[in-house]
Amino acid sequence: xxxxxxxxxxxxxxxxxxxxxxxxxxxxxxxxxxxLGDVVFVELPEVGSELEAGEEFGVVESVKAAxxxxxxxxxxxIGVNSDLEDSPETINESPYKEGWLIKIKMTDATELDDLxxxxxxxxxxEEEG
Amino acid sequence: MLSSVRMKKTPLYDSHVALGARMVDFAGWxxxxxxxxxxxxxxxxxxxxxxxxxxxxxxxxxITGTEALAFLSFTTLNDPAKLKPGRGQYSMMPNDKGGLTDxxxxxxxxxxxxxxxCNASNREAVLNQFQKLSKHYDxxxxxxxxxxxxxxxxxxxxxxxxxxxxxxxxxxLKKNRKQTVILHDCMVDAARTGYTGEDGxxxxxxxxxxxxxxxxxVAAGAKPCGLGARDSLRLEAGFPLYGHEFTEKTNPLCxxxxxxxxxxxxxxxxxxxxxxCSQRLVGLQLSERGIARQGYKVFSGDKEIxxxxxxxxxxxxxxxxxxxxxxxxxxxxxxxxxxEIRRDLVEAIITKPPFF
Numbered sequence: 001x002x003x004x005x006x007x008x009x010x011x012x013x014x015x016x017x018x019x020x021x022x023x024x025x026x027x028x029x030x031x032x033x034x035x036l037g038d039v040v041f042v043e044l045p046e047v048g049s050e051l052e053a054g055e056e057f058g059v060v061e062s063v064k065a066a067x068x069x070x071x072x073x074x075x076x077x078i079g080v081n082s083d084l085e086d087s088p089e090t091i092n093e094s095p096y097k098e099g100w101l102i103k104i105k106m107t108d109a110t111e112l113d114d115l116x117x118x119x120x121x122x123x124x125x126e127e128e129g
Numbered sequence: 130m131l132s133s134v135r136m137k138k139t140p141l142y143d144s145h146v147a148l149g150a151r152m153v154d155f156a157g158w159x160x161x162x163x164x165x166x167x168x169x170x171x172x173x174x175x176x177x178x179x180x181x182x183x184x185x186x187x188x189x190x191x192i193t194g195t196e197a198l199a200f201l202s203f204t205t206l207n208d209p210a211k212l213k214p215g216r217g218q219y220s221m222m223p224n225d226k227g228g229l230t231d232x233x234x235x236x237x238x239x240x241x242x243x244x245x246x247c248n249a250s251n252r253e254a255v256l257n258q259f260q261k262l263s264k265h266y267d268x269x270x271x272x273x274x275x276x277x278x279x280x281x282x283x284x285x286x287x288x289x290x291x292x293x294x295x296x297x298x299x300x301x302l303k304k305n306r307k308q309t310v311i312l313h314d315c316m317v318d319a320a321r322t323g324y325t326g327e328d329g330x331x332x333x334x335x336x337x338x339x340x341x342x343x344x345x346x347v348a349a350g351a352k353p354c355g356l357g358a359r360d361s362l363r364l365e366a367g368f369p370l371y372g373h374e375f376t377e378k379t380n381p382l383c384x385x386x387x388x389x390x391x392x393x394x395x396x397x398x399x400x401x402x403x404x405x406c407s408q409r410l411v412g413l414q415l416s417e418r419g420i421a422r423q424g425y426k427v428f429s430g431d432k433e434i435x436x437x438x439x440x441x442x443x444x445x446x447x448x449x450x451x452x453x454x455x456x457x458x459x460x461x462x463x464x465x466x467x468x469e470i471r472r473d474l475v476e477a478i479i480t481k482p483p484f485f
Contacts, residue, residue, distance in 0.1 A: 037151075037162075037357065038169040040442040041420050041449075043471075059471070061420050063168045063441050064357050085418070092167075 001030050001125065004096055008072065008112055009121035015096065016072040018112060019103075024073055027100040028060060028091065031125035037062040039091045044080040044102060051075060051104065053111050058101065060091060069101065073111045079103035139185035140278050140339040148353055156250035158186040161355040169444035171358035172365075175325050176445050176485065179284040181351035182359055184331070185339065188252030189277045190245040190259065194268035197241045204262050205233060206381070208391040212237035217305045217320060221381055221389055222247075222255055227400035228377040231255050232369065234322065236307050244273070248371050262396060278339035282351060283329030283362075290349055291330060295319070299330070307333075313345050324359065326366025326483055365443045365450060367412055367482020373423055373439045374410055374452055383457070384410035385481075408435060409460035412482040413468075415449035419475040421468045427453050428467040428474060434459050437468060443484060450484045451477075 007015040013032035017025040033039065041061040051057050051071040058069050080102050084090060091099035106112075116124065136159045145152065150161035161183065163171065174180045192201060201209040207220035217236040224230045231251035236244045247255040252274060259270050282291060288300055295310040299319060302308055307320035315338035323329040334342050347353055360370065369375050369386060382390055383406035390401070415421060421440030426433055440451030451468075459466060462481055467474040 038167040038444065040169075040444065040447075041418070043419070061442075063172075063361050063444060064162070066420065066422060089169075 003118040003122045005118045008115035010072045012070045014072050023105050025100050026102050030095045033092050033095045039088045042084040042088045049077045073106050075104040075106040078105045140336040141183045163355040163357045164353050168357040171354040172361050172444040174352040175284045179286040179351045180354040182281040182354050185278040186249040188247040189273045191271040191273045192243045196266040200266040200268045206390045223397040225397040227380050229375045278334045278336045280332040283323045283325040283327050287329040325362040364439050365484045408454045409457045411460045412480050413477040414480040416476045419470040421451040426469045
């Protein structure tokens with residue numbers, strides 16, 4: 001299973017990509033999409049929403065189950081992946097690229113340091129089996 | 130991991146693991162919820178081609194004796210007197226509180242000899258109730274659950290595929306009938322039944338033969354399907370699942386399955402028959418985005434009118450569908466209701482299943 005090294009991870013299975021301009025792109029990990037199974041529905045926040053780190057911002061649902069997704073950092077939602085509305089299966093096919101969920105303008109970039117690196121997260125994923 | 134140690138495995142456990150199945154604990158059994166390509170592929174395979182399910186976890190109880198018919202007539206809701214050898218019927222076991230202990234399939238194998246198939250999760254409850262009520266009947270009740278592996282071959286191509294491997298012509302076997310055939314040297318009772326809304330067969334095999342029958346059908350092109358697709362298919366077909374649509378508290382008289390209940394003497398009749406249908410079981414289709422899940426509340430305007438019993442997005446139609454118990458006054462086809470999904474009220478329309 002792939003956990004790109006350039007990403008930071010939350011133990012609740014979201015990833016954050018530091019875009020280097022004070023914004024991050026957020027999605028769910030390959031482990032999370034596989035555990036969920038075929039994603040058939042995604043609900044995302046509106047652009048302009050304010051999120052706290054750890055706050056629930058949406059839901060990703062498969063045929064069998066619904067899973068809340070949590071913001072890895074605090075900030076303002078400046079973009080949502082609206083393509084997922086029509087093709088939620090993109091999350092299964094490309095969890096780290098085309099399957100991204102939202103973009104956030106961070107209020108505190110140091111929060112990224114609180115997240116897990118690829119190695120630490122891979123252990124979390126492994127323990128869950 | 131401790132809990133899984135005590136979980137039972139069907140004879141096909143190793144086959145599932147070898148096929149890359151995701152195994153889950155279900156009603157005391159380790160069962161495949163899906164294989165590698167996922168629930169959607171499996172669901173669509175059954176609607177358009179052929180799927181194969183391991184449902185060996187189901188309970189099988191043998192009822193024999195000179196009063197077997199009278200006993201089953203008293204303990205179940207459909208009328209087993211309508212059965213002849215080689216025929217089966219959908220039925221239900223009532224409790225004495227106007228609800229159900231389980232829903233069942235009853236096959237008459239021979240005079241005074243019936244096979245009752247029940248849900249894995251209710252096997253003990255069904256067995257206990259049979260035993261409790263058997264005192265005044267000349268019947269013997271034997272739990273044959275460990276003596277049968279059960280495979281379900283489902284889909285529009287099922288009959289043609291099976292015809293290549295069995296010694297008898299099953300194309301004329303009517304719905305709900307069961308016949309013993311030889312499939313690749315294995316003696317199999319093939320019943321034209323299923324839980325998907327498609328044509329198909331349920332194959333009662335000896336446990337030692339299960340792998341051979343499974344491998345034969347998979348090699349012939351049947352797609353292995355797990356419990357996930359079994360659930361989405363039955364919901365799309367509008368079939369109830371015990372624990373969702375029916376429970377010990379829900380009265381089947383207040384559902385479209387009231388046809389099962391025949392006007393005769395049966396256990397718990399006073400409680401079941403006397404109850405007024407303040408609520409009814411309905412199907413619904415969401416007209417806005419969202420998925421209705423079990424337990425979500427249903428509203429009509431400001432008024433809470435009921436609760437979702439099952440819901441999903443159909444991998445086949447992509448429609449968001451579900452079933453719910455709601456106040457009888459709103460249980461009309463075309464009625465607009467709202468489902469509370471997290472913080473939102475999402476529009477839904479009462480729709481009569483099947484949904485495909």
